[in-house]
Amino acid sequence: MLGLSRAFTPIALQRTSYRNPVETYTFISGQLPSGLTFARASVGSYTQVDGALVLAPTATPRFDYAPIGGLPRGLLLEAAATNLVDRSTGYSTTSWRRNGVSVGGPNATSPMAGVLSEMIVEDSSNGRHDIEYNFGSGQAGEAYSASIYVKQGTRSRVRFRCGRSDSAESITVNLISGAVEAVGTRVTSHRCEDVGNGWWRLALTTTLDQTSTAQYLQVRLLDASGGDSYPGNGSGSINVWGAQREKGNSTSSHIVTDGARATRQQDVLTLPPRSGLYDLMLYFDAGITEVRKSVLLSQGWTFTALSARLSRIEIFPQGSL
Known part of the structure; x- marks a missing residue:
């Protein structure tokens, strides 16, 4: 179950009504996109592509896979527990x-x-x-x-x-x-x-x-x-x-x-700084999307979640979504 740390608005994905994104970050390749940073002050478990459960070292992103079939599910982000x-x-x-x-x-x-x-x-x-x-x-x-x-x-x-x-x-x-x-x-x-x-x-x-x-x-x-x-x-x-x-x-x-x-500590994902205000589209597993409007990126942007597998972030000019 998705448990985001802030309110979210599921919407039907109709990309043709949006402008083109100025930046796209994807999280299903098993590598953290360039420019992003990640933190977690403990080890954390996740499922690797062969279906085995393994431990990721401290401060290492967890790119999670379905235990049956090995399909990529995205970057696993969780609150401390x-x-x-x-x-x-x-x-x-x-x-x-x-x-x-x-x-x-x-x-x-x-x-x-x-x-x-x-x-x-x-x-x-x-x-x-x-x-x-x-x-x-x-x-x-x-x-x-x-x-x-x-x-x-x-x-x-x-x-x-x-x-x-x-x-x-x-x-x-x-x-x-x-x-x-x-x-x-x-x-x-x-x-x-x-x-x-x-x-x-x-x-x-x-x-x-x-x-x-x-x-x-x-x-x-x-x-x-x-x-x-x-x-x-x-x-x-x-x-x-x-x-x-x-x-x-x-x-x-x-x-x-x-x-x-x-205790497994909280996962923290941070986007790099970008001048101005932007609209963000976040994509999760199970086809769920979330819109963040008028986000100030001048100091970067930190994302945390109660429990989510993030597959993609698209950044649009303000007012696009």
Whole structure:
């Protein structure tokens, strides 16, 4: 979902009614156009052309690609965000609680290049089979977004939860088709994104209905009929990687943690100075456009976004748009 830091006006693109732009910058070639500058005071993840998730070093632009098909999606620009899970992997550590499961192997390659996932294997007990992370207290009215990467093993259904309730703040997902089969009553948005090689990124946003001392991120295995409490067979499994929970109403790119919370800093794109006032047309993925009118460029122009993939900027004489 596009979340720009300033108001925007989607319009139908009818280039024939505009003057020719005095400058055009494109962001789908994998290189920053000459004269522009970019800043981000941390690493940041993005999908490269082969579909693998990788980390861009500090101050390096992230030119993002579709995980399926490798089509360029533009320059990834995001606001700062913090992963509140102190271990995004490491499900056998004390950060995570295991209920009716063990962390075993063999481990599949995760969505991130060169990194293994972890296999969650149910035991033979009759009951729940899950891993969960306890965030502690939460305040009523706070919105949180959670995500995790999951791949089927010998189990093909899971329930993904973020909040205090087992069902009201969860989604149930079929890991074969990617279908979201059930949505909790307090889930305000959700998605299941195919990221290739059998992996799905599950994401949901919930708003806490009451103050609670126990808030969980949980992945629960379900049996063939979708039951969440059943006699385990000792071998039912899923593959899991990359847990994340962040404040707010949208899920951002993955932030790796290893023993402590981590923050991805804001992306900042700056255009070079140009004398006078201009109209700007900004193009994003999914065919979305935004117009900025009468922009003063004499000191350059800085663009930030809550979450956007920018493919092109066109600069027109003032009054053209």
